[in-house]
Amino acid sequence: MLDSTPERQAAAQRISIIGAIVNAFMSALKIIGGVLTGSAALVADGLHSLSDMATDLLVVFLVGVSHKKPDKEHPWGHGRFETLGTVFLAVILLLVAGFMTWDSLKLLFSGEIPAPPAWPALLIAAISIGANEALFFYTLKVGKTSRSNLIIANAWHHRTDSLSSIVVLLALIGALLGVWWLDALAAVLVALLIAKIGLDLLLKSLAELVDTGLPQERIEELHEEVLSVDGVINVHNIRTRLMGGQSLLEMHLQVHPQTSASEGHFIGDTVCARLKQRFDDIGYIIYHIDTYDDETLPEVQLAALPDRKAIEQQLDRLLEQLLGSRPDYQLTLFYTPKTVKLEIKLSPAIWPLLQHRQLTAPQLEQQLLQTLETLPGFRQLSLWLPTSGSEAQSP
Missing domain, CATH: 1.20.1510.10 (Cation efflux protein transmembrane domain)
Structure with a gap:
């Protein structure tokens, strides 16, 4: 290069x-x-x-x-x-x-x-x-x-x-x-x-x-170098080609399902830096962050799972019914190929609403769980309520 x-x-x-x-x-x-x-x-x-x-x-x-x-x-x-x-x-x-x-x-x-x-x-x-x-x-x-x-x-x-x-x-x-x-x-x-x-x-x-890929020996070296980066569980869908003497790479990097988007991006950038440091002929790298191995996953499985908009609409209706008003909350979703996990962090405004409805935190969690279980692929609910200025998970 x-x-x-x-x-x-x-x-x-x-x-x-x-x-x-x-x-x-x-x-x-x-x-x-x-x-x-x-x-x-x-x-x-x-x-x-x-x-x-x-x-x-x-x-x-x-x-x-x-x-x-x-x-x-x-x-x-x-x-x-x-x-x-x-x-x-x-x-x-x-x-x-x-x-x-x-x-x-x-x-x-x-x-x-x-x-x-x-x-x-x-x-x-x-x-x-x-x-x-x-x-x-x-x-x-x-x-x-x-x-x-x-x-x-x-x-x-x-x-x-x-x-x-x-x-x-x-x-x-x-x-x-x-x-x-x-x-x-x-x-x-x-x-x-x-x-x-x-x-x-x-x-x-x-x-x-005609976009012939790099030799198999080189791909194995790339695979080995990627797996040496902390936070990478697996790498798949590696695609390579040459352009003007430069190697161009595309790959999927699998990280832990609980990894945040920013941390996943940091891991991907670290992979790019390590590869370019070892192989000075690499022109550019396109990476995709996965929280599961999607190499052989049928697309129909993902299509059956609800997206954020559908989950928020149902959650908003449910909170309105239970509390009479919808408090602010932060929703985090964790997808696997067949399931979705929900983590809900409620704002301090939840406490007067619970007192008005004479509900306890465990009762609220149980009623939310009974309704959300009808979601396709639903697996787990984690409900977090503020306590004394901090956040703690309900029992």
């Missing part, structure tokens, strides 16, 4: 621009040198460097665009721009590899023996190896410092360029020794190397575009 600080983003773009300049120079040197020395392999390697220049320029663009903040048109961010750009790049690489293979195979089976390449081709190939190795180490260092998978991948792309140039160098030596077909064969091998890079990029990007 690219670091969001401007300094590191600028460093990532700067090394990509340097890579583009070097590859542009090496591409021109190889293609012109290959034509002048009569080396098809060197020309093929020059085309490879040309595609690398396009890669570097694309990386510069993607670093700037894909890490822009979410906006109205792109509420989830701009990470898909990096993915789409990689798909485009992969297709270009495959096309270049196809044309290179076709031209080299025509040369191999034409029956004509070309003149051996001139010795300056060896010098050009050696310069290419040195330049690409320098780019590899420099880009890899910047990628690790910036924690950018995109830059690290581009560094290894420079390493493949170095390897292809080594193949070309060996082929040129063979051609100068009289093995004329080795040069054209090396061009085919370089083309196949380009095709493999393009195919790998294409498959990885397509997997990201």
Whole structure:
């Protein structure tokens, strides 16, 4: 994941621009040198460097665009721009590899023996190896410092360029020794190397575009880290995907049924902080707090339980009937998949109403209980009355 600080983003773009300049120079040197020395392999390697220049320029663009903040048109961010750009790049690489293979195979089976390449081709190939190795180490260092998978991948792309140039160098030596077909064969091998890079990029990007989840080993690590947070009983419905090299997560966190909404939110935020601390590629996390495991719960069960409005309407009518007036109260509901528990805290205004009706607190609780038991899924009533300025549960 690219670091969001401007300094590191600028460093990532700067090394990509340097890579583009070097590859542009090496591409021109190889293609012109290959034509002048009569080396098809060197020309093929020059085309490879040309595609690398396009890669570097694309990386510069993607670093700037894909890490822009979410906006109205792109509420989830701009990470898909990096993915789409990689798909485009992969297709270009495959096309270049196809044309290179076709031209080299025509040369191999034409029956004509070309003149051996001139010795300056060896010098050009050696310069290419040195330049690409320098780019590899420099880009890899910047990628690790910036924690950018995109830059690290581009560094290894420079390493493949170095390897292809080594193949070309060996082929040129063979051609100068009289093995004329080795040069054209090396061009085919370089083309196949380009095709493999393009195919790998294409498959990885397509997997990201269709929201392929993270590997099972990674999900198990996430599961283990979540369960280590105090207050989390279980985690389920974990869903993952990738966007622009970032991992996006959705999950249900099960907490104790008596947990308040604010505490549940605090537990969820703690989970997010712990995951992002351990896994620095996580882009965002969406969590849902559960007080029970709803992974296999039929929706019809929840639909059968009364909601707060229905319970308050019945409770208001009941208090009016029993006391002649409805006192203020605080209602807390605790749901399970099949039941609902009620906790009622009455205000001090309850005492004159009870005295007027000549009711005791236990009598009030018993009459409330007899009526509320008719509620679908009703399980338990806890009635709290104020006593001497404090609150205590009635016997």
